[in-house]
Amino acid sequence: MDGNGRWATARGRRRELGHRAGARSVERVVRCAPDLGIRTLTLYAFSSDNWRRPQREVRALMALFRRYLRRESGALADAGVRLRVVGRRDRLPTPVVEAITEAEARTSDGDRLLLRLAVDYSSRHVLLEAARRFAEGVSDSFTECIAQAMHCPEGAPDVDLMVRTGGEQRLSDFLLWESAYAELVFSPRMWPDFDASDLTSAVKEFRGRNRRFGRVAAAV
Numbered sequence: 209m210d211g212n213g214r215w216a217t218a219r220g221r222r223r224e225l226g227h228r229a230g231a232r233s234v235e236r237v238v239r240c241a242p243d244l245g246i247r248t249l250t251l252y253a254f255s256s257d258n259w260r261r262p263q264r265e266v267r268a269l270m271a272l273f274r275r276y277l278r279r280e281s282g283a284l285a286d287a288g289v290r291l292r293v294v295g296r297r298d299r300l301p302t303p304v305v306e307a308i309t310e311a312e313a314r315t316s317d318g319d320r321l322l323l324r325l326a327v328d329y330s331s332r333h334v335l336l337e338a339a340r341r342f343a344e345g346v347s348d349s350f351t352e353c354i355a356q357a358m359h360c361p362e363g364a365p366d367v368d369l370m371v372r373t374g375g376e377q378r379l380s381d382f383l384l385w386e387s388a389y390a391e392l393v394f395s396p397r398m399w400p401d402f403d404a405s406d407l408t409s410a411v412k413e414f415r416g417r418n419r420r421f422g423r424v425a426a427a428v
């Protein structure tokens with residue numbers, strides 16, 4: 209979800225306002241995802257490298273996560289959405305960790321959509337943590353070790369489609385292992401402007417792709 213800051217700056221507003229608009233975009237996209245056949249949606253909300261942003265912006269983002277979790281968990285539960293916050297917990301402010309625990313418990317029956325919100329997430333960190341578990345023999349499935357390392361008991365499925373908004377074309381430490389065969393779609397749209405029709409176009413683009421997974425077309 210890229211482009212919140214630029215969206216706000218282009219309107220002569222502070223970056224924090226862009227993040228607030230971005231949260232409304234999340235609500236829209238989450239609502240329409242199941243109708244497009246999406247069963248798992250992972251949103252990259254805060255990368256472990258985002259701690260390097262000005263303290264004021266980081267604080268505003270943490271407050272926004274907490275508010276979003278508090279305010280939205282009831283609606284998510286009603287919509288059949290199960291929420292998992294994937295990423296590190298040890299560096300988040302305590303009220304945010306509490307809001308995560310409550311929201312995950314409240315939405316635990318959701319079976320329409322698994323919504324994974326990546327907060328203080330770094331794919332490289334998850335991979336190191338997973339490798340440590342794997343070496344210790346915690347599980348003989350590396351994917352299972354990844355799922356555990358990212359606090360997602362539902363698993364760590366391969367990514368089918370990765371969409372990045374905001375015009376940048378890079379992965380930025382997001383789901384690196386799981387994206388080995390992901391189809392990539394880069395949208396010029398700033399995240400606060402990204403809506404149901406943009407997600408629909410991305411899915412349509414995905415459906416038109418020829419996925420071979422290393423084989424030749426006829427065998428797939």
Ligand code: IPE
Binds near residue numbers: 212213253254269374
């Ligand atoms: C993405 O928007 C949201 C977060 C990383 C929290 P940005 O904040 O990266 O927006 P730009 O890239 O500065 O426009």
Ligand code: MG
Binds near residue numbers: 210211374
């Ligand atoms: Mg950005």
